[in-house]
Amino acid sequence: MIDKPTILVVDDEKAIRDGCERLLTAKGYLVVTAEDGRKALDILEKTPVDIMLLDLKMPGIAGEEVLEIVRENYPHIPVIIITGHGTLDTAVECMKRGAYDFVAKPFQVDQFLLTINRAADKIRLEQQTLLLQEENIRNLYDITLEKSRLKTIINCMANGVMVTNRNMEVVLHNPALMRLLGILHEAANPFPIHEIIDNQELIQTISCIHSGESMENEFISQEIRIGDKTLRAISGPAFGVDRHVFLIVVGAVTVLEDITAFKKLDQMKSGFVNMVAHELRSPLASIRQINNVLIEGLAGEMNERQGDLIERGNRKIDALLELINDLLDVAKIEAGRLVERRTPTDIAPIIMDTVELMKPRAEEKGVRLQIRCGELGPVQTDPKRME
Incomplete structure (x- = not known):
């Protein structure tokens, strides 16, 4: 984006060149001057120019010829024709050939500056348009690239x-x-x-x-x-x-x-747990029944030491049976078949039975259990699940 447009003034009259330079420099423009068409073309080859003021009647290369060369080689430069009263028709013809505008001699300052400012605004708008087009192209490219990347990821x-x-x-x-x-x-x-x-x-x-x-x-x-x-x-x-x-x-x-395979694995796992649990529970229940027979003395008298060992064995069996029941409950929960029968239940006896069950194990670890149950009242629960 240009801050100070550079204006090339091409006129064979020094007074016109100097007057334009003073006026435009005071308005913040950068001004370069040339007294004929040849020098103007040399300047265009070496110096970036944004706006061109071109006189039609000059010695050497005529203004019309310079205009054609500029329009062909530097189409982005707006050319403003400087014309006298006698060349007004020629100036209009030049505009048909691509000139941006014309100003007539002698200059009216306000009209002259208005024409120059319009040309400068045109340049700025064209540059803004170009920047927006470039940004739009970049954005479209980024969007296309992102869509392609997203499609590749999704397809993979x-x-x-x-x-x-x-x-x-x-x-x-x-x-x-x-x-x-x-x-x-x-x-x-x-x-x-x-x-x-x-x-x-x-x-x-x-x-x-x-x-x-x-x-x-x-x-x-x-x-x-x-x-x-x-x-x-x-x-x-x-x-x-x-x-x-x-x-x-x-x-x-x-x-x-x-998840078909995972569902089949879950079913196989549940079936395996059920099978193992049932296969373990039956022999454990038989062992416990045999131990009870021994404790009751139906197989002969036992001393206190033997009875204590069998009682410990029963507690281990009860712990294993409890673990097996938990495994079966987990299998039922996963299968959605766990049924709870909730009734008003006094949980104080359940708590006391649990403490009594855990006392021997706690005493082995040097832990003393105490319990004090007040009036707890009935709780809506499944008694078997609370044990």
Whole structure:
């Protein structure tokens, strides 16, 4: 952007050159003068010039010829014709050939400066336009590059990606999405979401995101069935700005992940836990029953030392049975089959029984347990789960 435009004054009259130089220099312009067309062309080759004042009637190269050379080699320079009354028609003809404007001799200062200032404003506007065009080209290039980079990243993802707009149209998707959905043909964006998704629960979730019913920045995770596959769908809002520069929801982004194998592993794990738990619980229960037979003396008299050892063994068995029950409960929770039967329960006896159960173990560690239960009142709970 130029701060002080450089003006080349070309006139064979020294008084005109000097007068223009004084007047324009006082207004902040840089002025270069030439007495004929040849010198003017030499100056243009060596010195950057922004505006040219050109007299038509000069010795040597005529002003019309200089104008043609300038328009051909320096089209960015506005040329203002200096003309006398007798050459007014010629000046008009020069404007048809590309001159910016003309001023007639003798000069009227206000009109002369107005013409010069208009030419300077034209240069500034052209330079601003050029800068904006260059910036626009850079921005378009950056946007194109970013879109290409984003498309490459999305297409390389193993999970399916789907972007929808507020019209429930898919505006962006990757090949992994079509593979997960079992769609063999490629679809051109945009297209209605129901062409590839028939799961109403997922469609309803995306619709809620579009309408703004979900919380801002909230991601919704759900499991859906597509054919024989189990997919985890994670959906969230995509934001943009409206004409008032307010942040609004313009669409939704959904990522689909195939978790069929993980679901099978969970089922296998639950089955394994159930099998191990049942296989362990039966022999442990049998061992405890045998120990009870020994303690009751049905297999012969035992001394105090032997009875104490068997009691300790029973406590270890009870701890293992408790662990097995916990494993079974975990398996039931994961399978969604854990049933609680809540009833009004006095928890004081449960607390006292638990303390009595833990006392021997605490005494082995040198810890003394004490309990004081007041009127706790009934609690709505499952007694078996509290033990």
